[in-house]
Amino acid sequence: MSELAERFETHDPGEKQVAEKIRCDACPVMCYIADGRTGACDRYGNVGGRIVRLDPLTILDHAAETGGTVVPFVAEGEQWNGELVNTGRRFVTAIGAGTTYPDYKPAPFIVSQQVEGVDLVTVVTEGIFSYCGVKVKIDTDRHLGPETATVRAGGEAIGHVTTGEYGSQMLSLGGVHHLTGGSKAEGRATCDALLNLCNRKPVELTIDGGASVIVEAGKPPVIDGKVEHRMRVGCGSATIGMFATQWRGLVDEVVVVDDHITGVVSEHQAGKVLGWQDTGIKIIGRRSTPGRYFKVSEPGLGWGGTSISDPLSILGEWNAKKGARPGLSMLMVSTTGEQFAYYELDDELKPVEKPFPNRLQKSVGLIEDNCEPALCTVLFIGGAGGSLRAGVTENPVNLTRSVQGLKTYVTVGGAPVYVWPGGGITLMVDVIRVPEGAFGYVPTPALVAPIEFTLRRDDYVRLGGYEAEIRSVEDILAKGGEYLNPRRGTGAPASNPWPPLAQLRRAAANGAT
Numbered sequence: 001m002s003e004l005a006e007r008f009e010t011h012d013p014g015e016k017q018v019a020e021k022i023r024c025d026a027c028p029v030m031c032y033i034a035d036g037r038t039g040a041c042d043r044y045g046n047v048g049g050r051i052v053r054l055d056p057l058t059i060l061d062h063a064a065e066t067g068g069t070v071v072p073f074v075a076e077g078e079q080w081n082g083e084l085v086n087t088g089r090r091f092v093t094a095i096g097a098g099t100t101y102p103d104y105k106p107a108p109f110i111v112s113q114q115v116e117g118v119d120l121v122t123v124v125t126e127g128i129f130s131y132c133g134v135k136v137k138i139d140t141d142r143h144l145g146p147e148t149a150t151v152r153a154g155g156e157a158i159g160h161v162t163t164g165e166y167g168s169q170m171l172s173l174g175g176v177h178h179l180t181g182g183s184k185a186e187g188r189a190t191c192d193a194l195l196n197l198c199n200r201k202p203v204e205l206t207i208d209g210g211a212s213v214i215v216e217a218g219k220p221p222v223i224d225g226k227v228e229h230r231m232r233v234g235c236g237s238a239t240i241g242m243f244a245t246q247w248r249g250l251v252d253e254v255v256v257v258d259d260h261i262t263g264v265v266s267e268h269q270a271g272k273v274l275g276w277q278d279t280g281i282k283i284i285g286r287r288s289t290p291g292r293y294f295k296v297s298e299p300g301l302g303w304g305g306t307s308i309s310d311p312l313s314i315l316g317e318w319n320a321k322k323g324a325r326p327g328l329s330m331l332m333v334s335t336t337g338e339q340f341a342y343y344e345l346d347d348e349l350k351p352v353e354k355p356f357p358n359r360l361q362k363s364v365g366l367i368e369d370n371c372e373p374a375l376c377t378v379l380f381i382g383g384a385g386g387s388l389r390a391g392v393t394e395n396p397v398n399l400t401r402s403v404q405g406l407k408t409y410v411t412v413g414g415a416p417v418y419v420w421p422g423g424g425i426t427l428m429v430d431v432i433r434v435p436e437g438a439f440g441y442v443p444t445p446a447l448v449a450p451i452e453f454t455l456r457r458d459d460y461v462r463l464g465g466y467e468a469e470i471r472s473v474e475d476i477l478a479k480g481g482e483y484l485n486p487r488r489g490t491g492a493p494a495s496n497p498w499p500p501l502a503q504l505r506r507a508a509a510n511g512a513t
C-alpha cells in the first residue's frame, strides 16, 4: 500500500468525504483524494470535487484495419462534439473505462451495436487482477538458467524458469503467490515488473544460477549484455535433416552442435539415406539414435546453447577402421549458423582448422537465412472469473458459461484472447496486440487490465444482464461516462479483428448462434 493510502487507511470506509477530500472507490485501497490531487495509482484524481478517470476512454477505429493508418477522431483532452467524423467500425474498449470495484453496480459502459442485422452488446470494464501474471517466451539457444530457478527483478523473486521449448526459453512470472504471498517488497517488485512488461517496456531480470536478461515484448532479448539476433533454425538433428542434401559432395562430415540434440550427418538417418560414408568420428555425449547425441556439454552461452567455445572439445579419437583418414574434411556449425569452422584430419587423424572454404559458405548462409529474428513474447494471463462478472450480470456464473459456450467473445483492449478450457475465465493475451499503455496497477498490489465481453443482446438479457444500462456507441462518444474523462479515438492494430464481427463469425462456425 502506498504512503498516500496508508495515510488514509484509518478513516472510516463508510465515510464518503473527509474534510475536502473525496473517496475513490475504484479499488480496495479507497484513497481519499484532495482537490487537484491524484490517488495512489495515478489513474484517478479529484477534479473540482468529482472523481475523474485521468486517462481518456479509448475507442478503436477498425475502418483503418487494412491500411493500419491511425485516424484519431477525437484528440486527447478534447471533448467529443457528437459528430461522427468516421462512420467505420468502432469498438469501445475498456482502456480508460474505469472500474466498478467492488462490483455492486453495472460495468461503466454497456454498448450496443448492430452488426449484419444482429443486435450485439459489449460490456466494458477495467478489471483488477490479483490473480495474474505473464508467460514470457525468449527466443534463444543460450542457457538462461536451470528449470525452476528463481527469476528476480530488483533483487526480489517474481517468478521462475520453466520449460525450454523449440528454440525458446519460457519464464513464468507473477501469479498470486508472488503478488500477495511474500513480503511487501516482493509484491511491489512483481507488480512493477508485470506492469512494465505488459506495457511493452524493458525489464531487467536476473536468474539464480544463470544469466541476466532484458525482456521487452516484441524486441530481441539482451542476454548478459549481448543482443540476441537469431532464433535457431532447429535442433542439431533437424538441421542435418534440412541441409544434408546441400552438403553432399562438398564435405565429408558435418556436425551441428546443439545443447539438446547434436547431429552428425554421416551417422544420421538423413545422411544414410543419401549414401554418406562412415568417417570414424566419435562424439563425446549420450547417443540417442544414430547421429543424434544428447548432453555433449553443459548448457551455457557458447555454441548452440552449450558451454563450449571450442567445438573440437566434443570429439573423441577418430577411428581409422571406421573410415577416418588423413585429409578427411569436416564442417562444424551451430544451430543458428552464427558459429562455424572447417577442419581437415592430419596424418595423425587430428582435426586441424583450415580457412573456411567458399564452397561451404552458401550452406552456412542458408542456415542463417532460415533463422527467424529472436524476439521476446509476453502473454498476460489473468483470471476474470471472479467478482468483475457481477458488473456484467446479476448471475455471474451465467457469464462464465456463456464464455465457455462461445456465446461471449472476450477481448483485452480490443485484442483477441485465448480462454483456457475448464472452469473459470482464465485468459491469455499477447500484449503486443493490446494498445500501448493499456495496463495499470493498484497498490494492493494488483494489475489493472481492460476487458470487454461481446455477445448477442438477446443472450445478454437472458443471462441476467443490465438491460437498462445499454447505450449506443454514439451516446458514449457524445456524453462519456460517470468518470468524466474525455474520449480518444485511435486506429485498431491491423491484425486484430473487429470484435463484434469476430464473435458473429465464431459463433456461426461453432453452431453457437
Ligand code: SF4
Pocket (backbone or CB within 6 Å): 024, 025, 026, 027, 028, 029, 030, 031, 038, 039, 040, 041, 042, 043, 044, 442, 443
Ligand atoms: S489506488 Fe487508484 S483506484 Fe485505488 S482507490 Fe486509490 S486512486 Fe482509486
